Amino acid sequence: MAYKTLDDIEMQDKVVLVRVDVNVPMEGGVVTDATRIEKIVPTVRDIVQSGGKPVLLAHFGRPKGTPVPDMSLQHILPALEKALGMRVIFGADCVGDAARDAIGQAGEGDVVLLENTRFHAGEEKNDPALARQLADLGDIYVNDAFSAAHRAHASTEGVARLLPSAAGRLMAEELRALDAALGSxxxxxxxxxxxxxxxxxxxxxxxxxxxxxxxxxxxxxxxxxxxxxxxxxxxxxxxxxxxxxxxxxxxxxxxxxxxxxxxxxxxxxxxxxxxxxxxxxxxxxxxxxxxxxxxxxxxxxxxxxxxxxxxxxxxxxxxxxxxxxxxxxxxxxxxxxxxxxxxxxxxxxxxxxxxxxxxxxxxxxxxxxxxxxxxxxxxxxxxxxxxxxxxxxxx
Known part of the structure; x- marks a missing residue:
């Protein structure tokens, strides 16, 4: 199938919503394996270098549509900042004023991480209203989470149909490898x-x-x-x-x-x-x-x-x-x-x-x-x- 990549979109001065998979193992509030975080680094760095502002959307665990403190993405902030080598600003919600405030605080070269998308029941239901709220936060949507691509959720499928969309580096790499294996x-x-x-x-x-x-x-x-x-x-x-x-x-x-x-x-x-x-x-x-x-x-x-x-x-x-x-x-x-x-x-x-x-x-x-x-x-x-x-x- 045809899809755009980061090379096909203009990101200068754009807010880029990036769906990532940072559902990493943790013990005692500390990330024990940062592999998934490290894999999103090329996409985030390329967006920043192209003049865009990356806003990360992600799930963590299975909170079943309600906030669960132990499943807050705030826990991964230290590991994320270490991997990226950039300042990461945390938004206490993935939509609404808290999300907009976090995006507004981010300066050039900063990254925004929004709270667990699954804290909203509409995420796994692919609720159009939640997808619209997510889309309202940004100018461009990038999916870099192939591991969540089999799920039609608001942050993986719904929002992609409301904004200009592209595959991130990790997603594109995966799709190329899979096409080489079974596609052609x-x-x-x-x-x-x-x-x-x-x-x-x-x-x-x-x-x-x-x-x-x-x-x-x-x-x-x-x-x-x-x-x-x-x-x-x-x-x-x-x-x-x-x-x-x-x-x-x-x-x-x-x-x-x-x-x-x-x-x-x-x-x-x-x-x-x-x-x-x-x-x-x-x-x-x-x-x-x-x-x-x-x-x-x-x-x-x-x-x-x-x-x-x-x-x-x-x-x-x-x-x-x-x-x-x-x-x-x-x-x-x-x-x-x-x-x-x-x-x-x-x-x-x-x-x-x-x-x-x-x-x-x-x-x-x-x-x-x-x-x-x-x-x-x-x-x-x-x-x-x-x-x-x-x-x-x-x-």
Whole structure:
């Protein structure tokens, strides 16, 4: 889709409303991980350097439409000022006199942070009146929060339709990476989808088999597909009632010319705990009293060949119980192979989703991928082929 970026708009002497995601973890009133704050710095700095006045809109936690002191954005002010290296003026509300006063106090080079948008019930309802109140504060709207783009809220979708709008640097970077992965990718394309349950990723699997050349299924999901093929998986996590659905996905993939890859060998154990006694067996030879906790080395070797023969990789979810050793081996090995191919310039690799980022970080591979999305729900809905309201509103 076509959308404007900061390079397409004149910001001199303009008040620029910027939707950001600074929903960071905190402990004892102190930010413990400022990654999300650091990621908005390029957008805010570019607005200031272009002569605009950035006014940040954001949510924090789930206050359910009423002010909650512990969820005030005032708590992040020190971390925000440190990351930006600029003075940040706080507005005690995101609309009305308090917001206007804060904007009025801001001089050249200052940044304004307005209070939690979710302190208003109209935010999550995408209330037109709240969107209008937000729009009345500024001249231009910039969305730099891809992670909230799957939600049609007043600050993500409503206000975007009332002002000249553009994507911020982080949003534009994310959209470019995603387009390179599934929109107009270099082929062949391989997708890795892991996780516990098929039932939570039906839309994802159904969309991917029509978009990619190879689909690798791992984790507990793979067990359900093995069951669908008449293979016994012992005490492994498997959704036996989803076997019919798994068969339908296999048929849809075949019709679309997508090759589905399931484990050919598996690592099994009798206990789900770190360093439990384990053995590697063929995928169709899981003992009745054991559970599958990881893919085996033959499977990793096969996946490595698929990665080597592919040009684009999209990854969501681990291949096994990556949280505990030694059942992180397949995820680690496959991730490191993808990272090496990316560094060699033969593979474009895009990954996202909570467990995925954690798994790739644990494997020491995340920093070597082409792009890592921290967007969670928005990344998943994009992989499912759904329209993201916050992105569509920029078109």
């Amino acid at each position: 990718p270099k082929r062949p394309v391989v997708a890795v989808v892991g996780g516990a349950k098929v039932s939570t990723k039906l839309d994802l699997l159904g969309n991917l088999v029509t978009k990619v050349d190879h689909l690798v299924i791992g984790g507990g999901m793979a067990n359900t597909f093995l069951v669908a093929q008449g293979i016994e998986v012992g005490k492994s996590l498997a959704e036996r009632d989803m076997a019919g659905t798994a068969q339908d996905i296999l048929k849809k993939a075949e019709a679309a010319g997508c090759t589905i890859h399931l484990p050919v060998d598996v690592v099994v154990a009798r206990e789900f705990k770190a360093n439990a006694a384990s053995e590697t067996v063929a995928a169709d030879a899981c003992p009745a009293d054991a559970m599958i906790l990881d893919a085996g080395p033959e499977t990793v070797a096969a996946l490595s060949k698929v990665f080597t023969d592919s040009s684009t990789l999209v990854w969501n979810g681990p291949l096994g119980a990556f949280e505990i050793e030694p059942f992180d081996a397949a995820t680690n090995a496959a991730a490191l192979k993808a990272a090496a191919l990316t560094e060699a310039g033969t593979l474009v690799s895009v990954a996202g989703g909570g467990d995925t980022v954690a798994a790739l970080n644990k494997a020491d591979a995340a920093a070597r991928f082409s792009y890592i999305s921290t967007a969670g729900g928005a990344f998943l809905e994009w992989m499912e082929g759904k329209v993201l309201p916050g992105v569509a509103a920029l078109g």
